[in-house]
Amino acid sequence: xxxxxxxxxxxxxxxxxxxxxxxxxxxxxxxxxxxxxxxxxxxxxxxxxxxxxxxxxxxxxxxxxxxxxxxxxxxxxxxxxxxxxxxxxxxxxxxxxxxxxxxxxxxxxxxxxxxxxxxxxxxxxxxxxxxxxxxxxxxxxxxxxxxxxxxxxxxxxxxxxxxxxxxxxxxxxxxxxxxxxxxxxxxxxxxxxxxxxxxxxxxxxxxxxxxxxxxxxxxxxxxxxxxxxxxxxxxxxxxxxxxxxxxxxxxxxxxxxxxxxxxxxxxxxxxxxxxxxxxxxxxxxxxxxxxxxxxxxxxxxxxxxxxxxxxxxxxxxxxxxxxxxxxxxxxxxxxxxxxxxxxxxxxxxxxxxxxxxxxxxxxxxxxxxxxxxxxxxxxxxxxxxxxxxxxxxxxxxxxxxxxxxxxxxxxxxxxxxxxxxxxxxxxxxxxxxxxxxxxxxxxxxxxxxxxxxxxxxxxxxxxxxxxxxxxxxxxxxxxxxx
Amino acid sequence: xxxxxxxxxxxxxxxxxxxxxxxxxxxxxxxxxxxxxxxxxxxxxxxxxxxxxxxxxxxxxxxxxxxxxxxxxxxxxxxxxxxxxxxxxxxxxxxxxxxxxxxxxxxxxxxxxxxxxxxxxxxxxxxxxxxxxxxxxxxxxxxxxxxxxxxxxxxxxxxxxxxxxxxxxxxxxxxxxxxxxxxxxxxxxxxxxxxxxxxxxxxxxxxxxxxxxxxxxxxxxxxxxxxxxxxxxxxxxxxxxxxxxxxxxxxxxxxxxxxxxxxxxxxxxxxxxxxxxxxxxxxxxxxxxxxxxxxxxxxxxxxxxxxxxxxxxxxxxxxxxxxxx
Numbered sequence: 001x002x003x004x005x006x007x008x009x010x011x012x013x014x015x016x017x018x019x020x021x022x023x024x025x026x027x028x029x030x031x032x033x034x035x036x037x038x039x040x041x042x043x044x045x046x047x048x049x050x051x052x053x054x055x056x057x058x059x060x061x062x063x064x065x066x067x068x069x070x071x072x073x074x075x076x077x078x079x080x081x082x083x084x085x086x087x088x089x090x091x092x093x094x095x096x097x098x099x100x101x102x103x104x105x106x107x108x109x110x111x112x113x114x115x116x117x118x119x120x121x122x123x124x125x126x127x128x129x130x131x132x133x134x135x136x137x138x139x140x141x142x143x144x145x146x147x148x149x150x151x152x153x154x155x156x157x158x159x160x161x162x163x164x165x166x167x168x169x170x171x172x173x174x175x176x177x178x179x180x181x182x183x184x185x186x187x188x189x190x191x192x193x194x195x196x197x198x199x200x201x202x203x204x205x206x207x208x209x210x211x212x213x214x215x216x217x218x219x220x221x222x223x224x225x226x227x228x229x230x231x232x233x234x235x236x237x238x239x240x241x242x243x244x245x246x247x248x249x250x251x252x253x254x255x256x257x258x259x260x261x262x263x264x265x266x267x268x269x270x271x272x273x274x275x276x277x278x279x280x281x282x283x284x285x286x287x288x289x290x291x292x293x294x295x296x297x298x299x300x301x302x303x304x305x306x307x308x309x310x311x312x313x314x315x316x317x318x319x320x321x322x323x324x325x326x327x328x329x330x331x332x333x334x335x336x337x338x339x340x341x342x343x344x345x346x347x348x349x350x351x352x353x354x355x356x357x358x359x360x361x362x363x364x365x366x367x368x369x370x371x372x373x374x375x376x377x378x379x380x381x382x383x384x385x386x387x388x389x390x391x392x393x394x395x396x397x398x399x400x401x402x403x404x405x406x407x408x409x410x411x412x413x414x415x416x417x418x419x420x421x422x423x424x425x426x427x428x429x430x431x432x433x434x435x436x437x438x439x440x441x442x443x444x445x446x447x448x449x450x451x452x453x454x455x456x457x458x459x460x461x462x463x464x465x466x467x468x469x470x471x472x473x474x475x476x477x478x479x480x481x482x
Numbered sequence: 483x484x485x486x487x488x489x490x491x492x493x494x495x496x497x498x499x500x501x502x503x504x505x506x507x508x509x510x511x512x513x514x515x516x517x518x519x520x521x522x523x524x525x526x527x528x529x530x531x532x533x534x535x536x537x538x539x540x541x542x543x544x545x546x547x548x549x550x551x552x553x554x555x556x557x558x559x560x561x562x563x564x565x566x567x568x569x570x571x572x573x574x575x576x577x578x579x580x581x582x583x584x585x586x587x588x589x590x591x592x593x594x595x596x597x598x599x600x601x602x603x604x605x606x607x608x609x610x611x612x613x614x615x616x617x618x619x620x621x622x623x624x625x626x627x628x629x630x631x632x633x634x635x636x637x638x639x640x641x642x643x644x645x646x647x648x649x650x651x652x653x654x655x656x657x658x659x660x661x662x663x664x665x666x667x668x669x670x671x672x673x674x675x676x677x678x679x680x681x682x683x684x685x686x687x688x689x690x691x692x693x694x695x696x697x698x699x700x701x702x703x704x705x706x707x708x709x710x711x712x713x714x715x716x717x718x719x720x721x722x723x724x725x726x727x728x729x730x731x732x733x734x735x736x737x738x739x740x741x742x743x744x745x746x747x748x749x750x751x752x753x754x755x756x757x758x759x760x761x762x763x764x765x766x767x768x769x770x771x772x773x774x775x776x777x778x779x780x781x782x783x784x785x786x787x788x789x790x791x792x793x794x795x796x797x798x799x800x801x802x803x804x805x806x807x
Contacts, residue, residue, distance in 0.1 A: 058639050059648050061655065061785065345643040349607065386643075389492055390499035396487065400494065400502065412491045421492040421500055444489035467643045 004149075007270065011278045011327040018279070018328065027132040028480050029279060031314070031330065034286030035216050035306060036140030036209070036225070039338040039380060041101045043286060044135050045089040046380035046464050047473065048073070048112055055463025057470035062481035067117040074111040074132070084110035084137050093381070093464070098450040106227045107138040107276070120482050131480055136276045141221035144306060145269040146277075146313040148219055153261040154246060157239035160219075164204065168213050168298045176204040176238075185240045185254035194256060197238035198223075214295035217306035222268060234264050273313065282476045283314065283330045285362075286378075289337045289355055290445040293427075297437040304358040311362040318370035332372045334475050335359055340377035340467050341384045342445045343424050344397035348377040350427040357431040374475050379467035383448040387421050396423040401448035409444050422446050503641060527582070531575035538568045579713070586716035592618055593710050596780040603646040604784075612646035616653055619780060622709035623657060632656045654781040661707055662786065665779075668707065669771030670794055672700035677764030681757045693763055697721075700767065701774050708778040720774065727773045768794040 021027070034040045050057060051071040057063040076083040085108065089101040111134050118129035148156060161180075164173040179200050183193065202223045208215040209224070222229055229235055237260040240253065248255035287307060292299040317329040337355040340348055352375050356363060366373045384401035398421040403409075405416030414420065425443035433439050453462050492500065599615035602608045616636065623629045636653060676693050683689035701724060702717045712720055768791060775789070 056642075058635075058642065058652050059644065064652070064655070348643070386503040388501045389497060391490070394487065396490070398492065398500075403491075409489055409491045412493075414491075419494040421494060421497060423487070423490045423492075425489040426487055442488070446491075468645075471644065471648060 007274045007278070008327065010274065014279055015323070015327045023126055025130065025132060026480065027134055028281045028477060029134045030476060031277060031280035031283040032135060032137065032286065033143065033283055033310070033314075034140055034338070035143060035288070035303070035310075037103065037291070038140055038286040038288040040140060040286060041089060041104050041137055042093075043284070043338070043378075043380040044084065044110070044137055045086060045093065045101065046466055046469060047135075048086055048110070049090060050463045050466065050469060051112065051114060053463040055466075057473060059468075059470035060473045061478055062116055063470070063473075067119075067481065069115040069117060069129075071112060071114045074113050076109075077111055078109065082106065082108045084108040084135065086110060093450045094453055098452065100450060103225075104137055104139045105225060107136065107142075107272075109134065109136045109276075111135075114481075116481050118482065131477075133477065138272075138276070139221065139225040139227065141218070141225040142227075142272060143310050144217065144219040144221045145265075146273055147309040148265050148269055149273065149313065152244065153258040154242050154244040156219075156261065157242050158244055160239040161241065163217070168215065168296075169204075169208060172207040172213070173204045176200040180239075180241065183240060183253065185242050186249050186252045188251055189253045189256035191236075193253065194236050194238070194260075198236040201238040211291075212295060214291055214299040216292070216299070216303045217309070220264060220269075222264070229268065234260065234268060237261050237264065277314065279328060280314065280330050281328065282332050283316070284334045284336060284472060284476060285311065285359075286336055286338045287355060287359065288339060289351065289358065290339050290342050293354075293434060293439075293443060294445050296440065297435050300358060300434055304361075307359060308361045311359075312365065316366050316369045316371040329369075330371060332476060333366050333374075334472055335363065335373065335375045336378040336468075336472065337376075338378055338380070339445075341379035341382040341401075342399065342448070343427070344386055344399055345467070346397050347427045350429065350431070351377045353431040354427065354434045357434070376468050376471060376475075378469065378472055380464075380469055381450060382465040382467050383451045384422075389421055389423065398423045401451070404447045404449055407446045409446050414446075416449065527575045527578040531572060531579065534568055534571045534575060538572065541568065582711075583713040583715045586710065586712040587719065589622075590705065590710045590712055590716055590720065592622065593705075593708065593778060593780050596622070597782070600650045600781050603650050604782075607646050609646045612649045615781075616649060619653055619657065622780065629657055629660065632660065650781060651784050654783075655785040658708075658779060658781045659786045662779075662789070664707055665704055665775055666789060666793070668700060668703045669768055669775070672696050672703075672771060673764040673767040673794060676767040677757075677760040679760070680763045681760035689763075693767070697767055697770055700771055704771065704774045705778045708780060710778060720777065723777050724770055724773045727777055728770065765791070765795060 018027070032040045032044055034043075049055065051063075051068070052073075054063070054068070062068050073086065092099050092101050111132055114131050114133065116129045116131065118124045151159070163169060164176070179197060183197065205218045205223055207213070208218055218224060220235075222235055226232075226235060237257045240257055242248075242254055246254075248258050285307065287303065289300070289303070292303045315327065315329045316333060317331070319329055319331050323329060335355060337351045340351060343351065355377075356375055363373065363375075384399040387398045387400045389396045389398050400419065400421045402416065402419050403414040403422065405414060407414045409422060409424075412420075424445050427443065428434065428439050451465060453464070494500075596615050596618045599611040599618070603612035603615060620633060620636070623633060635656060639649070639652060675696050679692045679696065680689045683692065698717055698721060701720045702712055705712045705716070705720055710716070710720075771794070772789065772791060
């Protein structure tokens, strides 16, 4: 497609620009990739907080060796994109009623600058040890749109309808299916029909992501999180019963839907991707496996499908000298199972094994592309401590924290104030069980409130506690602090 | 078992059979001390042995001299007593030396077992092996003032959640690699000495002896630096390990830098044949030192690049007044 070619050329041109600006002020674009509610905002906040406050990051070499001189937030560079509301998120996390940040509703970005003592001769004499880290935060729903770039309206319709007739989705799609049956693609277009179809389709998508279903693959993302497009005609389309390859008759409902889908892809999805994701240097993929495991195997395989489709849109691979002209690729990718603080560290290996299985396709692709990859269980902010409880002669590895109000486990309802030790169950030794449904009822992960930050006067680093954030940082950025 | 382990919640104040993860300890203040120059020597039992033995021989000589004149039997009780105590001293010194050799061997083995544990922790993600390796490391370096602060730091990470390989990585970066610089100086010093000795030694047979002695001392110093404390037998055993290590890796190291060798040797050799020989011996010593580094360093090179021969080569021919390691 011509537009794709133009965009690719822009990416390559930008790459050449990066080469020169990179010599004087090196910049690394960190792509934080994750579906809605996977913890992107919390990860970004924790990362910045730990770097700003010199948190305990023993595995992040530059920090552990004392080579980080200072880190600070730059004033917003792009005037057309809001700044990441770091201060607000920290205030929410540390305030009197400690709460996790609200779901992200629009795109925002931030530039973190780190001054460090450079080791290399070249680094010392060119930029003197300064690294800019550019991070973008965005609603995870929007990420689901990326696969649409390579789909026609008919293909998308077929895939979406097929999906809506399977498993847990079928009962939720009742009203939408009923309305769909009354639609004839070849009838003349009518605005009210299109609006009604879009409304019912949106309602179906919204139902699919309630906690007990927790499905992930719900494009188009703007239907669930419209951002500034609320009420725009771009969002008034819905899938129709059309087979791929059928040509739309002029003036028909099919033609109108198709046009709106195409402009959605052209005016919403493409700019989103090319403005923010096409020139990433490093990528971290956050997958909220635990919530999916809570909801059952259907949610897990849906997460797998959604993430794999999204990840296929990124340019991964090893960089060489010619990458300057063809556009840089993402050369390091870290796949993480987030919220690892919801289970005892003894189970982290099993969680990683499940993640490896769930993202097998994406991992294979990355491995084949030549990019470096790693898999880790991560908690950007650790809300719990660990403990062991003796019960009936059995030692249960537990986690201790304050469960959020309304969380239920074993018939116990929490009020959001009581501290409790939770045994969430054992993850299976065989990761395949996470997908075959044989572990129903054996696990239950509870959401916790953010941790209280220690306020001891002599404590030097009141940064958020974490699990493996330092390892993630070292893997993603460690080589840029040479 | 799994069927009984259902998800459960325990309310905190009421639950009694609970063992909580300890709070993060406040970092204690550790005074940093400069590293003492040279390697501290303990009480010398060897000299006790030598002096006791010589005094006994002297005694015997004196005894033999005067024995004819004086009545042996009349004085036998006192003299016998002195002789007996001296003999006892000899026995004690011998025993102490023996004990030290055994301890030296045990410590050398401890280095090896740390290496094994670390390899297992990294390759098989074995948490127990990692703990064990760190425990041994702590025991090995617990009394070194220059490592005290780093060891305290390591203890603070003990309850952090991290992978076994990452624990080893931190220990290598914060503790073991601090000793590398001294190790480098030991190797440089020895190879420089070998070069000089070979160059100025008049007799060819003599320089073999000197080179061997300098090399053995280097091995001993390296092992002592990394926590082994080999005696004579330990050093010999170390030498054997180093030689077999060289036999395995020597070929690799040779191809690695052969161009530089030929060039360097050619140039120096043309200036002076003796000096060329010295340079070759010096390079050999540096290579032996590198092999010994591999064997003595309790943790593998992970966060630091492994030093190569090239780093020592340029210093072999540098005879500016050397800094004492």
